[in-house]
Amino acid sequence: MDKMDAEIISVGTEIVLGQIVNTNAPFLARQLGTLGITADRQLAIPDRQELMVASIRTAWQRSPLVFVCGGLGPTADDVTLAAVAQALGVKLTVDSDHWQWIQGTFAQRHQPMMPENIQQAKCLTGGEPLANSVGLALGSWYEHDGHRLVVLPGPPREFVPMVTGEVMPRLAKIVGQRVQITSRTLNFFGRSESQLMDEIADVTADLSGVMITSYVQSDAIQVRMTVRNQPRAAANHLLDTAQALIVKEEAPYFFGVGDDCRLAAVVVDQLRDRGWRLTAAESLTGGMFQSTICSVPGASNVFDGGFVTYAARAKEELLGIDHQVIAEHGVVSAQTAAQMAERSRQRLGVQVGLGFTGVAGPDSLEGQPAGTVWVGLAISGQPTTTRLLHLGAYRGRQAVRQRSVQAGLQMLYRALQK
Template identity: 75%
Template sequence: MEAEIISVGTEIILGQIVNTNAPFLSQQLGKLDITAARQLTVPDQLDLLETAVRTAWQNADLVFVCGGLGPTADDVTLRGVAAALGVRLTRDEDHWAWIRESFRQRQEPMMPENVQQAMYLSGGTTLANPVGLALGSWYERDGRRLIVLPGPPREFTAMVNQEVLPRLKKIVEGERQIVSRTLNFFGRPESLLMDEIAEATGDLHQVVITSYVQPDAIQVRMTVHDLPEATATALLDRAQAAIVAKEEAYFFGVGDDCSLAAQVVELLKQRHLKVTAAESLTGGMFQSTICSVPGASNVFDGGFVTYAASAKERLLGIDPQLIERYGVVSSQTAAQMAEKSRQRLGVAVGIGFTGVAGPDSLEGQPAGTVWVGLSIQGQATMTRQLHLGAYVGRQQIRRQSVQHGLQMIYHALQK
C-alpha cells in the first residue's frame, strides 16, 4: 500500500515552524509496511490545496491531509478537500453541541467560525480529537482512503495513535499477514548497532530488520511477512535472542512505547526501592524525567539540584577539601553526590551528575565531559565518565547524560 502525505500550512512553507507531523506519520506507517512515497507541503491557499488533493487521490491508495482545521479564515483544508473529491461537508451535531458547551464552561466568547471544527466530509466518518476541538475525517471510495487530520502536533499525534493507526492496522492485517516486534537500545551508534545485528541474524533471512532513531533511543523493528503467526513469532524469538546476546549492554526493552525511564521506574517498583538524585549540569532533568512516568511517586520522594560547589557542600555535606583536591568534574565528586543524596533521604538508590554542559570548558575539561555516580545500598559505589560530543549542544549533552544515568540504574537493578 502506498500513501501520500499533504501538509497544509503557509507557516511551514515560510520556515516559521518545523513540520514534525509528516516524519512522525511516515515512521508510524512504515511500521505497518505502508510507504509514504510522496510528501508535499502546500500553503493555506484553496486552489493549490484542491489541485494537490485531486492529484494525490488519483495516484495513491491512502492520502493524508494534515493541518488547517482551525476556526480562522486561512483554515481552508476541509473546503479544499471537499471540492477535490466532489463532496459536501456535514456538521456533527453532537460535537458542535460539545464545542459550544466547552466554551460556555470556560466562559470564553465563541466565534461563528468555530463551527468549522465540527465539520467532516459527507459520506465519510469522523475521527475523534482526544485533546482538541477539531474533528478529523476518514473518507473511503473506490478502494481508496483519504484521512484529514489537525495540524497542532499534540492533537495530530493523539489522533494518529488513537484513531488512525488501529483502523489501518486492521486493514493491513486483512490484506497481508504481518508480525512485528520492536527492540529498544541506547548508547550504541546506529550504524555500528545495525552492522552487528545483521551479523548476528545473518541466517534469519525471513526477518526484515529496520532501525528508527528516536531522541532517547534507537528502535529496531523486526518484521516477518506472510507466514503463520506461530512460525513468525518463533522467528522473531530467535532473532531477538541473537540480537540481545550481542547487544545486551545497550538493550533495555521491547515495545513501541518503551522508555528507559519507564523501565527503571518499573524495576524500582518491583524491588520496592526508592531513588534520589543530586544533579549539577542536568539541573533537575533526571528527576523530571522520572516524574514524567506514571507511578513515579512509588519510587521517588525528592532530590537535590546542586549546581554550584557551595550547594554541593551545604545541601549534601560534601567535604570542601574533596572538591578542592579533585575538582567538581570528577569521579570522586560524582560518587559523593550519589552517596550523600541517598543517605540524606534514606533511600536505596542515589545517582549523581556532574560535568560540563558547555559551551565553555570548566576546570580544563571540555564541554561534553560528564561524570555519573551511582550508589546502591549494600553495593560498592560506581562511577562512569562520559565523553559526549560538544557539537550536539548543551541541551542534548544534558539529555544524554540523564539517559546514561538511567541506563546505569537499569543494568545495576538487572543483576
C-alpha cells in the same frame, strides 16, 4: 484485497520552513505498515489553499488512500477542510452534535468562544466524522469510487489517538484478517548504530525472511525486525528466532521491546519491583534527570524528590559536600559526583542516589573542556561508582545535558541487572 498504497499530505507552513519537526507522518507510516499499507509518497505543503487543492486533487486521482493532516483549527490560515472539499468537489456540513459539544466545552471552561470555532465542527458531506477525544476539531473519513481520504488534526496529542482509535480499526476491517507485514522493535543503548547493525548482521546471516533496519532515537537505537507476507503465527516465530539471536549477542545493551519502550520507564518499573526509591543531585543537568523520571507514569512510586545544586556553595550547604573535596578535586570530579550521589541518598533516606556534575559548555571550567561530565551512582549497601563522559561541545549545551541524563539512566539500569 489488493495491495493498498497511501499518500500522506502534511499541511503547515511551519513544517515546510523547518520550524517544527513533523512526527505525525512517520508515526502514521509505521502504523499503516502493520497492515501492509505502504506510504509511497509523503508531502509537506504550506497553508496556501490553491497549492493544497492541487496537491490533494492529484493524490486523490492516483492513490486509493490519502491522508491530509493538519490545518483544522479555527484561525484564518486553517483552510485544510475547505481545500479538501474544493479538491473533491463536495460541500462541508456542520456536525450538530459536535458543535453542541464544543459550545458546552467552552461554557464549562468559562472561556469566550469565537464564531470561527464552528469550523472545527465541520466535516465532508457524504463522509463520516472521526471523533477527537482530546481536542476540538473533528476528523473526516470520505470514500468514493474505490478511493478513501482521511482528514486529521495536526497536534500530535490529538493526531496519535485518532490514528490508533479511529483510523486503524477502520483500515483493519478493509484489509481483512490477512496481515501482510508483522514487525517488532528492539531497543538498545551504549552502541553506535553502525557497530550494532554490523554485529546483528553477523548473527542473523543465516536467517532468511526477516528484514532488519535501525532508527536512532534520542535515548536509544531502535532495531526493527519485519516479516512480509507471512501468516501471523509464522511471522511471530521468525521474529522470536531473530530476537533470541540478537538479544543473546547484544544482551548488555538491550533494554526492552516495543516502539514506545523508553529506558526511563524501564528503570522506574524495575525500581518499583524492588521496592526501591531514588533521588538525584544535579549540577549541569539542572533537574533534567529528575524531570525525565517524573515524566514516567507511576514515578511517584519510586521518587520523592531531589536536589539541583548548580553552584559549589549550594553543593556544600544543601548536600553537605566536603569543602575540602571541592577545593582539592574541583566540582567537576569523580569525588564530587560520588559525594553528590551519596549525600543526596542519605538526606532523603532512599536506596539509590545519582550525582551529575560537569561542563555543559561552551566555555571550559576548572581547566576541564566543555562536555566533560562525571556521573555518580550510590546504592545502599554497595560501593559508590562513577563514570567519566567526554561528550564534546559541538552539539551544544542541551545535547551535553541530555546525554548526561541518558548516561545516568544507563548506569542505573545496568546496576539493577546485577
